[in-house]
Amino acid sequence: MFEKYPAEHIIIRPPVEAYSVLIAVTGGCSWNRCLFCGTYKGMYGTTQDYAIRPIDDVKKDIDQAAKYNYHGFPVFLAGGNPTSAPTEYLAEIIKYVRVKLRDVQRVSCYSKALDVLRKSDEELKTLANAGLDIVYMGLESGSNKVLRLMKKGTNAESFIKAGKRLLNAGINLSLYIILGLGGQKYSEEHVKETARVLTAINPTIFRFRTLNISPSVPLWENLKSGEFTLLSPLENLKEERNIIANLGDNVTSQVFNDHVSNYCDIESVNIKEDREMFIKTLDSYIQSNRIKKMARKNLDRM
């Protein structure tokens, strides 16, 4: 039904990597069971099986990037979770990037918490020393109830352990939070527990996304049956406000609303310093009639 793309064909990257050199390292996602995610399940009219690419093929792509003078750009190692690959393989690729391409601004990739936990502290340091600057990880929610409901395959304590170990190894961490992921039923729990996990980790960055459900994701069935209820734009903004308000005083993360699914675009380079401003701005959105009347975006992709 859907076209199946090979591992060397890149399907997604974070918006912040829009102008980066994309080098496919793995294909698909080794988990691929999250109910809200259709990335490799047909959301883009395509599917992709999990695979680790042969290292020589990856190196050939890096050689090509060098040949076409893609120097001075950030490099994104693509695939749902390249950190699932063996450490030596990944370190060799990162070092090769840094040898072949000049003035690389940063090297980054997606990562799953369980991949990180499978690696020793020495292995994480090896990746940091090779030049892995930052990983993007979908925390989605700090609530174990929500994580279980969504079949995330990881619990809050694993996220905390993985997050702290990455930061201790010298790798920056950008976490994604999905507003509305607990639906109406677990909204309060989602807010409270997400703030708790963010406080425990104090990630370099956290970014908000807002839940949209397309027909290609398994959660669509729960929505149609009435088992799951989406939040309104106003309710999503209230969740964001309350997550920020519930953060501990130690949290110094950068915060972004840098996704098309969001209902605001407020940013902070240090939420400890900007917390009051952030909350006041969100309150002004929450009190505005425009937001109260606003219809959901209902994007067909995230």
Ligand code: SF4
């Ligand atoms: S959200 Fe991430 S871990 Fe879950 S299925 Fe999608 S790519 Fe895989």
